[in-house]
Amino acid sequence: EVQVVESGGDLVQPGGSLRLSCAASGFYDIYWVRQAAGKGLEWVSLIETSGDTYYANSVKGRFSISRENSRPYFHLQMNSLRPDDTAVYFCGKGVSGHWAIETWGQGTPVTVSS
């Protein structure tokens, strides 16, 4: 069974940094999607199995997605955090050949506040 498990969410001050991790059961296209309280889904970033990376305009230049070569761990490095980055961050496995997410983690909460 394919699984993805997020970790690393925390309370951080504005301007601070945080690294989220996603432990997957294999090397897949991995998405990060966030959801602020009471709001809809917002795509954040994607790393394909090819290594190509993509970012939403709202996080471009501040967030960086990466993966480890030796094990299926994926990371989202978040810098220059702002209060509007506050959300639950979900990691998800992509559907092969489609820009869709077939397996979602439980999410990890990030709060940016002083």
Added chain:
Amino acid sequence: QSVLTQPQSVSGAPGQRVTISCTGSSSNIGGGYDVHWYQQIPETTPKLLIYGNSHRPSEVPDRISASKSGTSASLVITGLQSEDEGIYYCQSYDGSLRGVVFGGGTKLTVL
């Protein structure tokens, strides 16, 4: 303001049919990019219902279907059941934004 527009809410009685629309533009749905659909029950994670415009994962019942035409897409649920209550999101890719885009979500209420 979401790039993909969905109605805020729809409702139907048990056993009825409901349709949820998703309207985009020439830079996303109308540009030939696939549409995908998710269901999110409150306090749970999203669940993929449809990918590639009309393909259902094996665990999704066949009373759930979807289609795409022009700059819009639709999700249809027939034989409505109480377990169908939740928020439904459409998703596509936008060539101008060069990234994934979601609709704002539609709350489905089973009366």
